[in-house]
Amino acid sequence: MIPNFKNITKEDILPFTHIRKYETKLGEVIGCCESTDTKIEEAIQQSDARYVIFGIPEDAGVQANGGIGGARTLWPAFLNSFLNIQSNSFLPSGALFIAGAFDFSEEIRLINATAPNLEERIIALRALVENIDEQVEDMVKIICRNKKIPVIVGGGHNNAYGAIKGSSKGLYAAGIISSAQVNVINLDAHTDYRVREGRHSGNGFRYAHDDGYLHKYFIVGVHENYMQENVLRELQGNSAVDYITYEDIFLRDKFNFIQSVARATDFVKGGFTGIELDMDSIENVVSSAMTPSGVSAANARTYVSFIPTELKIAYLHICEGATTLDNTTSSGVTGKLVSYLVTDFVKSHHLAEKSGFVE
Numbered sequence: 297m298i299p300n301f302k303n304i305t306k307e308d309i310l311p312f313t314h315i316r317k318y319e320t321k322l323g324e325v326i327g328c329c330e331s332t333d334t335k336i337e338e339a340i341q342q343s344d345a346r347y348v349i350f351g352i353p354e355d356a357g358v359q360a361n362g363g364i365g366g367a368r369t370l371w372p373a374f375l376n377s378f379l380n381i382q383s384n385s386f387l388p389s390g391a392l393f394i395a396g397a398f399d400f401s402e403e404i405r406l407i408n409a410t411a412p413n414l415e416e417r418i419i420a421l422r423a424l425v426e427n428i429d430e431q432v433e434d435m436v437k438i439i440c441r442n443k444k445i446p447v448i449v450g451g452g453h454n455n456a457y458g459a460i461k462g463s464s465k466g467l468y469a470a471g472i473i474s475s476a477q478v479n480v481i482n483l484d485a486h487t488d489y490r491v492r493e494g495r496h497s498g499n500g501f502r503y504a505h506d507d508g509y510l511h512k513y514f515i516v517g518v519h520e521n522y523m524q525e526n527v528l529r530e531l532q533g534n535s536a537v538d539y540i541t542y543e544d545i546f547l548r549d550k551f552n553f554i555q556s557v558a559r560a561t562d563f564v565k566g567g568f569t570g571i572e573l574d575m576d577s578i579e580n581v582v583s584s585a586m587t588p589s590g591v592s593a594a595n596a597r598t599y600v601s602f603i604p605t606e607l608k609i610a611y612l613h614i615c616e617g618a619t620t621l622d623n624t625t626s627s628g629v630t631g632k633l634v635s636y637l638v639t640d641f642v643k644s645h646h647l648a649e650k651s652g653f654v655e
Contacts, residue, residue, distance in 0.1 A: 301397075303329035305332060309328055322378065325389050327390075337438045337442070346391040348447065351396070352450050355584070357497035358454075360454070367584065377631045377632040378634075386643065388646045398428070398432070433458040435458075440611070443472070448611060452616060454500050455500070455613065460501075464610075478568045479570070480501070483573045483577050484573075486523075490524070497616070511567060512567070516560050517541070554598060561602075561603060570609075571609065572613050573615070578633075582618045609645060
C-alpha cells in the first residue's frame with residue numbers, strides 16, 4: 297500500500313468525460329482500477345496496458361525551493377483534456393491504463409498551519425519532499441517491475457528523483473537491467489543539479505546521481521542565465537553529464553533542435569532512459585519559473601516523439617506546469633498541452649515497439 301496514493305475508477309473518470317453521440321472519447325474506454333480499494337499492483341498486473349499514467353498534484357518541492365506554488369493544479373486540467381480526446385485508430389487506447397494520483401494536500405495544510413515562519417516552513421516542506429520521494433519511488437517501481445512504462449504527470453521537478461530511483465529498482469527487479477541505474481534526458485531551462493541542502497525541486501538529479509541511480513544525464517536547452525557557476529564547473533568536469541544550451545541552439549545556430557535531441561540520445565545510448573520534460577522550458581507556459589523565451593510547443597512535442605524511436609524508455613515525466621499559480625497567473629490550455637505531449641509519446645513509442653525499432 298502507498299499511503300497517499302488514491303486509485304482512480306470509472307466512477308471518477310466519467311464526470312470528466314463529455315460523452316457525445318456517434319463518438320468514443322478516451323474516458324469511455326481507458327483502463328482503470330475497479331474500485332478505490334483495489335490493490336494497485338494487482339490492478340496493474342491484471343491490465344494488458346503498456347503505459348500506466350498517474351498524477352502527482354503537489355508543489356511542496358517547488359515551494360521548498362523558494363518557487364511559486366501552483367503545480368498541484370495541473371492534474372485535474374490534464375484529466376479534463378486527456379479523457380475527452382477521441383479514441384481512434386491513431387491512438388492505441390487499449391495500451392493505456394490510468395492508475396490514479398497522489399494527494400498530499402493534508403500534509404501541506406498542516407505545514408501551513410503549524411510552521412510559524414518561512415525558515416521553519418522550508419524545513420518542513422523539505423522533510424515532506426523526502427516522504428513524497430519514497431512514495432513516488434514505490435509507485436514507479438511497481439509499474440517497472442511489471443514491465444510497463446510509467447507516464448507521470450504533474451508536481452514539481454523534485455519527483456524526478458523518485459522516478460529515477462523507482463525505475464532503476466523496478467527494471468532491475470524485473471531482470472531487465474543488470475544494475476539499478478538509468479539514464480535521463482531532460483528538456484529544461486535549468487539543470488536541477490543544485491547542492492544537497494535538503495530535498496526540493498532544484499536538486500533531484502544531484503541526489504539521484506550521488507546515490508548511484510542516475511548513470512548518464514543530458515540537459516537539452518538549459519538557459520545560460522540560470523546556470524550557477526559552481527554547478528557549471530561540476531558539469532564540465534563530469535563525463536557522465538552533458539548539455540546543450542538554449543543559446544547554442546536558438547541564438548548561435550550551432551545545432552538545430554532535432555540535432556540537439558539526437559546528440560542527447562547518442563550520449564545516453566546503451567541503457568534505459570527516462571524522459572524528463574519541465575514545462576518551464578516551453579515559452580509562456582504557466583509554471584513556477586515560466587519563461588518568455590523558451591522552446592515552442594511544437595519543439596516539446598518533437599522531443600517526446602523523437603526519443604522513443606531511438607532509445608529503450610524507462611519512463612516519461614512531465615512536470616512543473618500549472619493552470620493557476622499562487623500569484624494568480626493562470627492559463628486554460630496547460631492541461632491540453634500536456635495531453636498532446638502524453639499522446640505524442642505513446643503513439644511514437646507504441647509504433648517503435650510494434651516496428652521493432654526498440655526493445
